[in-house]
Amino acid sequence: MIRVSAHVLHMKPSPTLQIKGIVERLLAEGRSVCNFGVGELNPEIRTPRPLIEAIVGALETDETHYSPSAGDPELREALSRDFRAFGLDYAPSRIVVCPGPKDALFKACLTILDRSARRNRVVSFAPIYESFEQVPRIITGLPPVVLETDERFLPDLNRLESTLKEDDSVAAVIINSPNNPSGAVYPHEFFEDLASLLSHHEEVAVLSDEVYRTVRYDETPYASIARLMPERTLYIGGISKEVSATGLRLGWVAGPASVMEALDRIEGNTSSCVHLPTQKGLARFLEADSDLGIRRGITVELQQRRDRFVRLFRRAVPAARLESPRGAFYAFPDVTGVLEAERRGAGRFASDSELSLYLLNEAGVACLPGSSFYRPGHLRFAYALSPGDIERGVQSVGRALA
Ligand SMILES: Cc1ncc(COP(=O)(O)O)c(C=O)c1O
Numbered sequence: 001m002i003r004v005s006a007h008v009l010h011m012k013p014s015p016t017l018q019i020k021g022i023v024e025r026l027l028a029e030g031r032s033v034c035n036f037g038v039g040e041l042n043p044e045i046r047t048p049r050p051l052i053e054a055i056v057g058a059l060e061t062d063e064t065h066y067s068p069s070a071g072d073p074e075l076r077e078a079l080s081r082d083f084r085a086f087g088l089d090y091a092p093s094r095i096v097v098c099p100g101p102k103d104a105l106f107k108a109c110l111t112i113l114d115r116s117a118r119r120n121r122v123v124s125f126a127p128i129y130e131s132f133e134q135v136p137r138i139i140t141g142l143p144p145v146v147l148e149t150d151e152r153f154l155p156d157l158n159r160l161e162s163t164l165k166e167d168d169s170v171a172a173v174i175i176n177s178p179n180n181p182s183g184a185v186y187p188h189e190f191f192e193d194l195a196s197l198l199s200h201h202e203e204v205a206v207l208s209d210e211v212y213r214t215v216r217y218d219e220t221p222y223a224s225i226a227r228l229m230p231e232r233t234l235y236i237g238g239i240s241k242e243v244s245a246t247g248l249r250l251g252w253v254a255g256p257a258s259v260m261e262a263l264d265r266i267e268g269n270t271s272s273c274v275h276l277p278t279q280k281g282l283a284r285f286l287e288a289d290s291d292l293g294i295r296r297g298i299t300v301e302l303q304q305r306r307d308r309f310v311r312l313f314r315r316a317v318p319a320a321r322l323e324s325p326r327g328a329f330y331a332f333p334d335v336t337g338v339l340e341a342e343r344r345g346a347g348r349f350a351s352d353s354e355l356s357l358y359l360l361n362e363a364g365v366a367c368l369p370g371s372s373f374y375r376p377g378h379l380r381f382a383y384a385l386s387p388g389d390i391e392r393g394v395q396s397v398g399r400a401l402a
Pocket residue numbers: 039100101102103105129131176180209211240246
């Protein structure tokens with residue numbers, strides 16, 4: 001019999017894609033489901049027409065050959081210019097284009113993690129996005145060191161400092177702001193403190209996942225560790241969330257030249273390159289959106305949905321605690337009060353995982369349990385739905401828990 005390699009045996013299926021599968025099955029059975037499960041804007045917020053038209057234009061002019069493995073030169077130029085709108089200075093040669101943000105994260109980790117090296121582990125912070133756990137494991141077989149965040153979901157830098165002092169196996173710290181699943185946006189002062197702490201640990205790299213960089217509400221300014229430590233940061237970006245294009249599979253890594261050359265070798269030997277019409281289309285889209293106007297428009301639409309979700313949810317589930325998230329498009333309420341009340345009362349569910357299953361069955365509402373993100377006692381709602389679906393879904397949750 002053919003064997004599956006040992007490191008894959010430990011790999012968990014992606015919880016977000018699993019819930020997508022369950023919802024699709026229920027819908028096919030004729031059930032009605034409000035799907036707050038998957039972090040996807042489409043079909044509620046469509047991929048911008050200028051991007052689609054530019055991709056179609058590239059297809060029609062037969063731009064269907066290989067690009068250089070690091071990416072089409074026109075796109076790398078456009079990404080480099082676009083970075084300047086965020087106060088970041090990355091020459092085109094320091095950017096490698098990959099087939100999607102998750103793939104960019106995987107290849108960034110593959111470039112700097114080595115199972116046999118003394119430093120072979122990553123640190124990440126709970127609640128933690130699934131891939132920050134699974135991707136390092138695929139490469140080294142080792143789970144990340146998962147540290148806590150505070151009540152505002154900001155990483156606890158005192159804990160990071162003691163970990164780095166005590167544990168010389170740490171090769172990289174992974175951070176993600178705006179954050180999935182908490183919606184937190186880390187302020188500039190946080191990055192200053194992080195940079196100051198890391199200045200005492202020169203061998204430790206930072207992986208900064210910024211796939212939600214444009215989705216910041218309430219005028220929250222953009223801040224990034226890449227502005228403070230560009231030579232030690234591997235910046236992960238992509239179009240999935242930024243322009244509602246999860247299925248177009250385009251992401252990028254930006255970082256120091258020596259690491260990017262190595263990453264380019266991985267890209268050339270694994271994917272060859274990314275779908276060229278999408279690369280060409282994105283280059284032309286970024287030109288058309290050089291003032292970030294189209295992307296800001298998406299954020300305005302999401303902010304309306306955030307406000308609606310938060311207002312309705314607080315009213316419908318008073319036993320939960322929900323601060324208004326500052327970015328991304330997830331609400332991550334603390335439901336320990338709901339679980340406590342249930343323990344004293346009907347006892348229909350005893351954990352966040354049981355609660356999310358209960359809501360799927362009783363309310364027809366799909367959401368993810370906080371324990372999927374190493375933060376039990378919470379639920380994650382991806383609220384990029386129509387205003388009507390947000391209202392129906394939240395009211396249904398309220399009725400099921402009343
Ligand atoms: C923080 C973060 N990074 C990376 C990704 C990966 O994006 P994709 O699945 O489009 O590659 C996601 C997707 O949800 C995410 O939330």
